[in-house]
Amino acid sequence: MSPVRNIYLDHSATTPTDPRVVEVMLPYFTQHFGNPVSVHHFGQKAESAIESARERIAHVLNCLPSEIIFTSGASESNNLALRGTLRPGDHRPVLTTHVEHPAVSRTAAELGDVGWLLVNEWGRASLVDIRVRTAARLVSLMYANNEVGSIHDLAGFSEAAHEIGAYLHSDAVQAGGQLSLDVQALGVDMLSLSAHKFYGPKGVGLLYVREGVELHAVQTGGSHERGLRAGTHNTPLIVGMALALELATTESESRIAHLTARRDELISGVLSRIPDVRLTGHPIERLPSHASFVIDGAESNTLLMHLDMQGVAASSGSACKTGNPEPSDVLLAMGYTAAEALTGLRLTVGLSTTQDDIDYAVDVLAHAVEKVRKVRQGVMTI
Ligand SMILES: Cc1ncc(COP(=O)(O)O)c(C=O)c1O
Known part of the structure; x- marks a missing residue:
């Protein structure tokens, strides 16, 4: 041997993080380190980098920049999607599967009211299984499975979820950088991504939230990200994620x-x-x-x-x-x-x-x- x-x-x-991504992030650690919410020019420089990243990411996802919420990664995005859509006293369940990442399946289990959709021998749920349910608040179905690689045809599931009055959320972490992320074509209402799966940095991700989706904050504090995710933005990582996503798309x-x-x-x-x-x-x-x-x-x-x-x-x-x-x-x-x-x-x-x-x-x-x-x-x- x-x-x-x-x-x-x-x-x-x-x-691994693409060296081009590392390079574009570096000035935001040392030179343009201002807090994006500060009014002075240090803050403005960081804020404009974040807003430019948001626009460029929105272009890839085919959505509005205001529909992107920056997070610390997909575990947080998934938690926000599930916990943030559930209303107290609303007993319409979350529908999901046992093949989801624990950031979805364990979160759903903790929320209590879960309908577990069956999967076939390839780890894929069926449309029929959703259509027979009478009502749900949310269907959470991963775009591509992290353990076995199977892909869900989200467009079909979006129709089925909407038919029973539910939003469709998708954990698209494994699809990032490999499959189309056009949220209009996919028909998703929410979608989670994590930069470190597509040659971006670790510790940064996003949740796409379609305009009109009723979502409440899970992490409270300042009014960052339209009041939906409190906490100082991580400017270098957000800048890096935007470039990593653009490179994945152009290449x-x-x-x-x-x-x-x-x-x-x-x-x-x-x-x-x-x-x-x-x-x-x-x-x-x-x-x-x-x-x-x-x-x-x-x-x-x-x-x-x-x-x-x-x-x-x-x-x-x-x-x-x-x-x-x-x-x-x-x-x-x-x-x-x-x-x-x-x-x-x-x-x-x-x-x-x-x-x-x-x-x-x-x-x-x-x-x-x-x-x-x-x-x-x-x-x-x-
Ligand atoms: C399908 C899926 N969802 C969520 C996550 C969690 O992502 P993060 O590391 O950004 O929290 C992973 C990470 O392995 C994943 O594969």
Whole structure:
């Protein structure tokens, strides 16, 4: 086997910040550091950078600048969307699924009145399941799944949600930088994004809120962001997010072609080299960067250690709590058994991933699976 390399195949977890984005942010830490709400020229400089970022982001999302609320990331955006639309005494539930990120599913569960929509073997909800419900305040459905990469056709769900008098919110975190974010075409009423998933900085995101949606603040304080999100703006990060989103849009064609090619090499390499492996998520309607599998007889947390030792960074859906991994909720909801769900492995390619990286990673994975299976069968010890 080739010598140890350094191959990052975990771009769904986070992406490196584009150096062009870092460069554009720097002056806002040191030179243009004023508080955007201050009346003096230091404040005005920061405020104009924020408003310009808002306009440029609105252009990409095809919405009004006033419909963008800057947040600290998608966990906050999702919380604001769910908690901010629920009215005291309103018993119309939130409809969502068990394949959502915990920032949606746990928030919904905490709110109490939740209708859980079923998902199919690809982790996708059905329109019929929404139409049979009589009323809901909000339907929250992710655009693309972080563990299995399946994409929801949001336009159809928007119609179904509106038919039962609900708003449609979408956690579009994984779609950012890979799928169209035109909120008019998608028909969403709210949409969450996080910059660190599309080569922007960590700790900044946004919630798009269509004009007319009744939303109340969750975090109270100053009157920032039309009174919907109190707290001093993080000017450098907002400026960085705007550029990262613009770059993702202008370079979209070449980026998607690159990601899709690497993803397909990875999927076909894994499926042809390793016996008893299944692709999880939709075979076609999936994120360009995303490959995910269940691998019979090879628990993913053990595999991850083997991969890491050989320089390959990947991830699993199962949370490892005190050395005792719990099966992925997403795979369980899709109908996999607990034993299968413990073998869920995610490999996500990025803009710097090469064909050689894929060949190496497939090779390392094939050897790791063989080893883990042998250890499990008692044929070999580590
Ligand atoms: C689908 C999805 N939603 C929400 C989040 C949370 O985003 P943030 O890190 O910005 O809070 C993530 C992060 O992994 C995600 O994948």
